[in-house]
Amino acid sequence: MITVVRMLARGRSRRERARGRLMAAGAAFATVLLCAAAHLTALRLDARRGALGVLTEKEPRLMVALTLALLAVPAAAFIYQVSRLATATRERRLAALRLAGATPREVRLTGAAESGWSALAGGSLGAAAYLLAALVARWSLGDVVPVRPLLWTPVVLAAVVLGGALSGLRAGRHVVASPLGVVRRARPRGPRARDLALVALGVALLAAALTGKGRFFLGGKYGAVVAIAAGAVLLLFGLVLATALLIRMAARRAGRGTSAPETLLAARMVEADPRAWARALSVVGLTVFFGSAVGAQQALTVFQSDLTAFQVASYALLYLALLTAMVTSAGALVAHQAEALLDHRRSFTVLAASGVPVPALGRVLTRQALVAALPVCVVSAVAGAGVVVLLLAELYARRPGALAVSVAGAAAMAGIGVLAAVLVARAARPILRRWVRPEELRTG
Amino acid sequence: MSIGHVLLGLLSERPKHGYELKKEHDQRLPGAKPLAYGQVYATLQRLERDGFTEVTGTAQEGGPERTVHAITEAGRTELDRWLAEIEAPAPYVASPLFARVVVATLAGGTAEEYLLRQRAAHLTRMRELTARKASGSPAQVLAADYALQHLDADLRWIETALERHTVLKGETDA
Amino acid sequence: MLEARTLRKSFGRTTALDGASVEIGEGEVVAVTGPSGSGKSTLLHCLAGIIRPEAGEVLFAGRRLDTLDEDARTRLRRENFGVVFQFGELVPELTAEENVVLPLLFGGRGRRESLQAARSWLERLDVADCAGQRPAELSGGQLQRVAVARALAAEPRVIFADEPTGALDSLAGERVMGELVGAARESRATLVVVTHDNRVAAYADREIALRDGRVVAGATAATGGTAAGTPGEAAAGGVSR
Ligand SMILES: Nc1ncnc2c1ncn2[C@@H]1O[C@H](COP(=O)(O)OP(=O)(O)OP(=O)(O)O)[C@@H](O)[C@H]1O
Ligand SMILES: [Mg+2]
Numbered sequence: 001m002i003t004v005v006r007m008l009a010r011g012r013s014r015r016e017r018a019r020g021r022l023m024a025a026g027a028a029f030a031t032v033l034l035c036a037a038a039h040l041t042a043l044r045l046d047a048r049r050g051a052l053g054v055l056t057e058k059e060p061r062l063m064v065a066l067t068l069a070l071l072a073v074p075a076a077a078f079i080y081q082v083s084r085l086a087t088a089t090r091e092r093r094l095a096a097l098r099l100a101g102a103t104p105r106e107v108r109l110t111g112a113a114e115s116g117w118s119a120l121a122g123g124s125l126g127a128a129a130y131l132l133a134a135l136v137a138r139w140s141l142g143d144v145v146p147v148r149p150l151l152w153t154p155v156v157l158a159a160v161v162l163g164g165a166l167s168g169l170r171a172g173r174h175v176v177a178s179p180l181g182v183v184r185r186a187r188p189r190g191p192r193a194r195d196l197a198l199v200a201l202g203v204a205l206l207a208a209a210l211t212g213k214g215r216f217f218l219g220g221k222y223g224a225v226v227a228i229a230a231g232a233v234l235l236l237f238g239l240v241l242a243t244a245l246l247i248r249m250a251a252r253r254a255g256r257g258t259s260a261p262e263t264l265l266a267a268r269m270v271e272a273d274p275r276a277w278a279r280a281l282s283v284v285g286l287t288v289f290f291g292s293a294v295g296a297q298q299a300l301t302v303f304q305s306d307l308t309a310f311q312v313a314s315y316a317l318l319y320l321a322l323l324t325a326m327v328t329s330a331g332a333l334v335a336h337q338a339e340a341l342l343d344h345r346r347s348f349t350v351l352a353a354s355g356v357p358v359p360a361l362g363r364v365l366t367r368q369a370l371v372a373a374l375p376v377c378v379v380s381a382v383a384g385a386g387v388v389v390l391l392l393a394e395l396y397a398r399r400p401g402a403l404a405v406s407v408a409g410a411a412a413m414a415g416i417g418v419l420a421a422v423l424v425a426r427a428a429r430p431i432l433r434r435w436v437r438p439e440e441l442r443t444g
Numbered sequence: 445m446s447i448g449h450v451l452l453g454l455l456s457e458r459p460k461h462g463y464e465l466k467k468e469h470d471q472r473l474p475g476a477k478p479l480a481y482g483q484v485y486a487t488l489q490r491l492e493r494d495g496f497t498e499v500t501g502t503a504q505e506g507g508p509e510r511t512v513h514a515i516t517e518a519g520r521t522e523l524d525r526w527l528a529e530i531e532a533p534a535p536y537v538a539s540p541l542f543a544r545v546v547v548a549t550l551a552g553g554t555a556e557e558y559l560l561r562q563r564a565a566h567l568t569r570m571r572e573l574t575a576r577k578a579s580g581s582p583a584q585v586l587a588a589d590y591a592l593q594h595l596d597a598d599l600r601w602i603e604t605a606l607e608r609h610t611v612l613k614g615e616t617d618a
Numbered sequence: 619m620l621e622a623r624t625l626r627k628s629f630g631r632t633t634a635l636d637g638a639s640v641e642i643g644e645g646e647v648v649a650v651t652g653p654s655g656s657g658k659s660t661l662l663h664c665l666a667g668i669i670r671p672e673a674g675e676v677l678f679a680g681r682r683l684d685t686l687d688e689d690a691r692t693r694l695r696r697e698n699f700g701v702v703f704q705f706g707e708l709v710p711e712l713t714a715e716e717n718v719v720l721p722l723l724f725g726g727r728g729r730r731e732s733l734q735a736a737r738s739w740l741e742r743l744d745v746a747d748c749a750g751q752r753p754a755e756l757s758g759g760q761l762q763r764v765a766v767a768r769a770l771a772a773e774p775r776v777i778f779a780d781e782p783t784g785a786l787d788s789l790a791g792e793r794v795m796g797e798l799v800g801a802a803r804e805s806r807a808t809l810v811v812v813t814h815d816n817r818v819a820a821y822a823d824r825e826i827a828l829r830d831g832r833v834v835a836g837a838t839a840a841t842g843g844t845a846a847g848t849p850g851e852a853a854a855g856g857v858s859r
Contacts, residue, residue, distance in 0.1 A: 354696070354699075356692070357696075360724065
């Protein structure tokens with residue numbers, strides 16, 4: 001087993017090593033985020049200091065910590081996406097391994113070991129950097145920064161490594177299924193009713209809690225809060241799961257009746273593998289969701305003349321977090337784009353060889369992004385803004401302009417999400433041009 | 445293959461006279477060497493002697509009077525026996541093609557030139573047969589298939605022989 | 619119509635083409651034969667403007683093809699050539715029918731017209747039943763026939779086919795060859811078939827024999843076809859090696 005891993009490591013191409021480094025970077029980022037979040041909760045400080053209040057006051061600081069922890073979600077998605085990317089190229093090698101007689105378990109473990117190793121390398125780097133930063137903070141701020149939480153760093157590191165290994169384990173799944181599966185892909189898996197049930201359940205919980213006007217049939221006031229939180233979480237997860245279904249449906253619609261070959265090809269390619277797009281876009285969708293929700297909430301306060309420095313600082317921080325999430329999810333999109341290019345390279349090369357101009361193939365890429373990202377971003381934006389508007393319906397009723405502002409905010413967030421996906425696809429065009437050379441068509 | 449058995453087969457449909465048999469033979473087995481009338485006559489005599497056919501009368505349709513032959517019970521049994529048999533796979537290589545190549549190498553000359561010429565001739569014949577297949581009766585298509593596949597087998601052997609020849613020559617040159 | 623002059627092409631250290639020259643007339647049906655690895659596919663791809671030779675010239679209808687830039691060659695391929703690749707090479711995400719329709723759409727034809735053409739070609743090649751299936755659900759032979767339909771549907775002036783009957787039994791192979799040759803004759807298109815099956819080569823007017831990247835027989839119409847049977851030519855082919 002170990003020999004096999006070592007053999008594979010030696011056979012890794014330069015590109016694969018670059019991918020390993022990307023994964024390590026993601027792991028380092030996640031480690032820093034989680035360590036910082038953990039540390040913030042333990043600061044011994046509670047004072048009003050204007051704009052700095054978000055850090056010096058206890059409760060806002062907890063919110064900042066929570067945000068940092070939440071930011072680890074896109075980072076994790078990025079790591080997963082990159083480990084999938086590594087799998088796409090490793091597939092052939094691993095499938096050959098299967099054909100050569102390796103058991104599915106061994107192949108999975110190989111993948112897990114490779115990505116776990118990258119996560120360990122990156123995580124250690126992140127942890128070291130964080131420890132250094134924490135020590136500097138302690139030295140300059142003194143007792144305010146406690147030392148004990150630093151003990152959590154190894155725990156965070158272990159979690160990150162575990163996450164990396166697990167993502168490698170999962171990413172190797174379809175190679176494991178059948179050694180020939182790589183060559184002959186089965187029909188895409190059908191949509192699952194369970195995905196929609198989660199959405200329905202979340203909506204039902206939210207509706208029940210909201211129609212009760214702050215009271216719930218279980219547990220009264222607290223019950224309502226719990227129900228709202230649970231409903232939101234369920235809705236969120238349901239949305240992520242239903243994303244694949246949504247993308248598939250949108251792609252099917254787009255492919256039907258079109259006479260533009262680029263759209264036909266793009267729609268069918270998305271339809272054939274909606275899960276890959278859903279994975280890449282779920283983080284974008286989450287960002288759009290939160291962004292729209294934040295926008296809708298701020299629509300109520302943003303036109304107040306008595307905005308405090310504290311409020312401005314916290315809003316700025318929120319948007320900074322959203323921006324970070326967006327950038328990280330764009331990273332996941334780039335990784336997905338690379339994976340898709342690898343997957344479709346042969347088809348594109350053959351199409352180019354039979355006379356399809358490369359710019360047309362570039363349009364296929366952007367249309368794929370449009371077909372997949374548009375429904376996801378629109379639904380996320382509507383859901384994010386909708387939840388807040390429903391929750392704060394009374395306040396909205398009192399402020400007539402707020403609704404328009406929140407709608408505009410949601411539209412802007414959706415637009416940004418779609419734009420990110422399309423820009424990533426456009427950025428892939430030069431790579432496409434370089435990769436899809438008919439000369440490279442192996443003549444067999 | 446025995447002509448006697450083919451004639452028995454043709455007679456199993458209905459009694460026929462000698463000229464009819466020759467005509468039908470040539471028509472139903474296109475591509476086979478056409479039968480000479482004398483050959484038909486001699487074979488029919490042999491079949492009658494062995495009790496496989498009998499003369500059932502004469503027919504006259506404008507032309508000369510002709511003897512009509514019919515298959516007997518014994519003839520049908522013989523035909524069934526023959527049909528149940530399999531053709532023995534050829535035990536010897538009895539192709540003049542093969543003989544020529546061996547003799548050419550024995551004589552110290554090159555078989556290569558001969559092989560290349562033979563190859564071209566074979567391909568030309570295959571081309572003709574393929575073209576004819578496009579507009580032939582089912583029997584003609586079957587016959588062309590038969591000929592094509594045999595020519596193809598010869599051709600493949602010629603190609604292998606050419607390859608080997610190059611290798612052999614390379615060895616002696618070295 | 620199509621002409622190649624002393625083409626050279628190597629991949630790393632292997633020389634695939636080593637001074638190959640051929641001349642193919644309009645409406646001619648030629649077979650490119652030779653042992654495995656002799657450069658048949660490479661020659662085909664050079665003639666089709668898919669790959670560029672390192673030396674030598676390729677001319678189509680009197681125009682240099684190898685010196686054109688990628689865009690111009692792409693347009694030329696789309697408008698004039700139909701290619702059947704050695705391994706079928708359908709787009710896995712599209713159904714058989716959509717695979718045939720796609721190049722027609724890219725060629726600027728309307729959806730309905732393209733669909734009609736695609737259906738009739740699938741029917742002619744006896745794979746109409748598979749129209750709605752994806753390549754992963756088709757057998758090797760069906761794949762190849764769909765690929766042939768895709769190449770023929772655009773009614774190209776030159777059809778290039780690399781082992782179009784490789785995965786077929788002899789009857790299905792006969793049908794595919796019948797359609798290929800029939801389509802070529804019908805529209806006076808040129809057909810270039812790579813094969814190492816003599817029975818497929820027998821459909822052609824002429825055989826271009828390759829060996830070690832060089833043409834050893836049938837380089838031009840005058841020396842190919844029936845004339846290939848003349849001893850002088852055959853011997854010359856043998857000696858030139
Ligand atoms: N893209 C490529 N990269 C590297 N080598 C190649 C490539 N294409 C062809 N070759 C090599 O060039 C030589 C000729 O290849 P080609 O595919 O033209 O042969 P072929 O006659 O079509 O063989 P076959 O009958 O097996 O298809 C072979 O040695 C092959 O290995
Ligand atoms: Mg080839």
